[in-house]
Amino acid sequence: MSAIPRPKLEMEPVSYGDVDAMLEIEERVFPFPWTRGNFVDSLASGYSAWGCRLAGQLVGYFVLMTALDESHLLNLSVAQAHQGVGVGASLLGQSMFVARRSGATSLLLEVRPSNTRALALYEYFGFATIGVRRGYYPAASGREDALVMRKLLAARLA
DSSP: OOOOOOOOEEEEEOOGGGHHHHHHHHHHHOSSOOOHHHHHHHHHTTOEEEEEEETTEEEEEEEEEEETTEEEEEEEEEOGGGTTTTHHHHHHHHHHHHHHHTTOSEEEEEEOTTOHHHHHHHHHTTOEEEEEEEEEEEETTEEEEEEEEEEEOOSOOO
């Protein structure tokens, strides 16, 4: 039995030049996507934004805001064709590394209860639901709640 080599996932910070690719992924995977302005403002504010590339193509990204000892995962998205194969797990792992490196001792996020794939990923990584934000997300028939989840992180990385 021979092993078929798989292309290596590459993780790197994203820049303004990546906004179009991020927006394309965002608009294909979310019914209420972030706007170009959301991405540009996040980069201009100095938030950590990382992309995952496969053979040079952006296949996913995350945006992370850190203040003092807490980070907030604002967005994590994976192109539809690359979901379910570890890209999201790689991005989530990288977000936790970046948060710890920035001095965070916890990582917060919001997720739709209807996003069962994301919920399963976050729970697998040890995130726990700590609250609910009522009517947080726009939805086709009004608003949808958000589950607030938190993961306690190991001590700061040097």
